[in-house]
Amino acid sequence: MLVVHKYGGTSVGNLDRIENVANRVAKAKKAGSDVVVVVSAMSGETNKLVGYAEHFTSTPAKKEMDMLLSSGERVTAALLSIALQSQGVDAVAMSGRQAGIVTDNRHTYARIESIDPTAMQEAINAGKVVIVAGFQGINKDGSVTTLGRGGSDLSAVALAGALQADQCEIYSDVDGIYTTDPRIEPNAKKLDTISYDEMLELSSLGAKVLQNRSVELAKKLNVKLYAKSSFSDNEGTLIIKESNSMEEVLVSGVVLDRNQARVTLRGVSDRPGIAAEIFTKLADANINVDMIIQNVGTDGATNLGFTVPQSEHLNARKIMEGFDHDIEGMDFDEHVCKVSVVGVGMKSHSGVAATAFTTLAKSNINIEMISTSEIKVSMVINDKYGELAIRALHEAYGLDQ
Ligand code: ADP
Ligand code: ASP
Ligand code: MG
Numbered sequence: 001m002l003v004v005h006k007y008g009g010t011s012v013g014n015l016d017r018i019e020n021v022a023n024r025v026a027k028a029k030k031a032g033s034d035v036v037v038v039v040s041a042m043s044g045e046t047n048k049l050v051g052y053a054e055h056f057t058s059t060p061a062k063k064e065m066d067m068l069l070s071s072g073e074r075v076t077a078a079l080l081s082i083a084l085q086s087q088g089v090d091a092v093a094m095s096g097r098q099a100g101i102v103t104d105n106r107h108t109y110a111r112i113e114s115i116d117p118t119a120m121q122e123a124i125n126a127g128k129v130v131i132v133a134g135f136q137g138i139n140k141d142g143s144v145t146t147l148g149r150g151g152s153d154l155s156a157v158a159l160a161g162a163l164q165a166d167q168c169e170i171y172s173d174v175d176g177i178y179t180t181d182p183r184i185e186p187n188a189k190k191l192d193t194i195s196y197d198e199m200l201e202l203s204s205l206g207a208k209v210l211q212n213r214s215v216e217l218a219k220k221l222n223v224k225l226y227a228k229s230s231f232s233d234n235e236g237t238l239i240i241k242e243s244n245s246m247e248e249v250l251v252s253g254v255v256l257d258r259n260q261a262r263v264t265l266r267g268v269s270d271r272p273g274i275a276a277e278i279f280t281k282l283a284d285a286n287i288n289v290d291m292i293i294q295n296v297g298t299d300g301a302t303n304l305g306f307t308v309p310q311s312e313h314l315n316a317r318k319i320m321e322g323f324d325h326d327i328e329g330m331d332f333d334e335h336v337c338k339v340s341v342v343g344v345g346m347k348s349h350s351g352v353a354a355t356a357f358t359t360l361a362k363s364n365i366n367i368e369m370i371s372t373s374e375i376k377v378s379m380v381i382n383d384k385y386g387e388l389a390i391r392a393l394h395e396a397y398g399l400d401q
Contacts, residue, residue: 002034002124002165006134006156009043010173011230012076021171021230022083025129029089034124036163038134038156039080041072046149062107063143066136069108070096070144073133073152081131091129094119096144099130099159101137103145109286110145112137112154115162124163132159150211157214161221168223169236170210175229176237177202177209179399180254184387187400191252192235195242198252198342201376205340206257215239242344250352251343251397256390258383260290261313262336262368265304265320267328270297274326275304281319287312290338291371291380301328305369307380310334336368337386340378341393353377359396365389 005028007021021037028035049068053060074095081093100116123130134152139145147154153170160168177199178188194202196219203212210227218225218239228236246252268274275294282289293305308316313332320330339360346352353370356377360367365388369380381389394400 001032002036002163003028004036004038004156004160004163004165004168006038006152006168006170007040007080007230008152008170008172009040009045011171012039012041012080013043015079017230018076018079018083022080022087022089024171024230025080026084026087026089029129035129036120036124036159036165037080037129037131038152038159039073039076039131040134040152041069042076045072045075066107066110066144066146069146070133070136073135077131077133081129084129084131089129090127091131092123093131093133094123095133096136096155097138097142099132100162101155101158103137103139103147105139105141105145106286107143107145109148110137110139112147112158115158117159117162120159120163148211148213150208151213153211153214154217157218157221157223157225160223161217166224167226168218169226169228170214171228171230172209173229173231174209174227175232175234176227177207177239177253179252180390180394181207181209181256184256184390185394185400188394189399191237193238193240194252195246195344196239197242197375198246198344199239201340201342201373202253202255205255205342205376205378206259206338207253207255210239247345247348249343250345250349251341251399252345253342254390254393254397254399255340255342256386257338257340258386259310260307260336260338260380260383261310261316262305262307262333262380263313263316263320264331264333265323265327266330267301268304269326270300270302277326278304278320278323281322282308282316285315285319287316287319291369291378293369307336307338307369335383336380337383338378338380339386339389339393340376341397342376344375346375346377355396356393359392360389363388363392
């Protein structure tokens with residue numbers, strides 16, 4: 001059996017914790033599995049490196065950022081390998097490049113294009129534990145690239161796919177996927193299983209327990225994916241294909257995304273092509289626009305509102321200023337958040353959205369924007385009320401039962 005383990009920042013946050021991970025890996029190896037381990041940087045390390053760069057400029061070159069940020073994961077990979085070797089376990093640490101991970105050119109948000117598993121496979125065949133620095137690869141020019149924040153999850157799933165591993169286990173400080181973030185709602189319940197699609201929505205809507213692109217890839221490559229804790233031996237949550245019985249459960253989870261900013265454009269010229277121009281410019285700058293609301297125009301002008309990730313709001317502002325001929329005025333509100341309700345059961349039941357609106361109304365929370373899909377309802381509200389809304393929704397759908 002070949003398993004891929006991925007240990008996140010908190011799991012390798014200090015030397016004792018790296019030792020703990022080494023013990024867990026050694027145990028799996030001794031039990032007879034081949035093990036490939038993907039590691040994150042020690043917790044706080046990536047942010048610290050970002051801070052160093054921002055000491056000099058708020059807009060550091062993305063290529064240099066990749067050179068900088070990829071170092072954090074390499075430190076952990078080397079230390080874990082050293083820790084294993086000191087226990088007499090044969091191990092080898094590899095950078096993304098050595099592991100054969102080739103990406104496109106999008107520095108700081110690269111996509112994996114191919115993986116040549118030869119070097120890893122040779123090491124596995126030689127009986128070694130292979131430890132790969134997560135979150136990174138190289139592009140065709142040979143420059144280091146990184147895969148976006150939380151990207152070590154993606155490295156792990158991609159390697160599991162390339163090596164045709166039996167399963168991929170993502171270890172963090174929480175022992176599975178809960179009905180909501182247990183830090184917000186202590187009554188949250190752990191789920192034994194969750195479908196890829198629900199997990200993808202939860203991750204995309206802000207539950208950082210698994211990175212959304214890793215879930216998408218696991219679904220595509222059919223990787224058996226577990227979320228587990230590196231601090232316990234509890235069962236964890238298995239992410240699986242949707243089954244009919246899942247539709248009986250109306251709502252599987254609720255999620256809060258604090259990383260949101262709202263843009264309101266007032267007096268936008270109401271002419272064909274204006275929306276295309278605005279959103280193409282944002283897309284060209286790699287800014288993900290989420291909710292969009294356009295009012296019915298009057299007197300040749302209309303209002304247009306949308307949300308962007310908070311980290312992109314200055315970039316969005318710069319781009320909108322280029323439209324001053326077509327826009328009378330604009331407001332930016334960073335004090336918003338998005339609360340969402342997710343469940344495949346919504347496909348076959350009505351009233352889920354109405355319950356969400358009623359629940360927020362009862363808590364006196366004003367809804368600023370709404371969007372829905374087949375399996376989710378999202379609402380933008382004032383960020384003061386984010387946690388309150390999550391707890392109220394969690395209770396309203398009986399998730400604490
Ligand atoms: P790592 O650093 O190991 O990658 P993360 O911090 O990215 O771990 O993810 C683990 C955290 O995700 C947990 O501490 C928890 O607070 C948060 N989280 C958010 N939503 C959920 C959820 N629905 N279930 C479990 N954990 C969640
Ligand atoms: N260290 C990177 C981050 O903090 C990648 C990861 O941990 O997955 O985003
Ligand atoms: Mg993570």
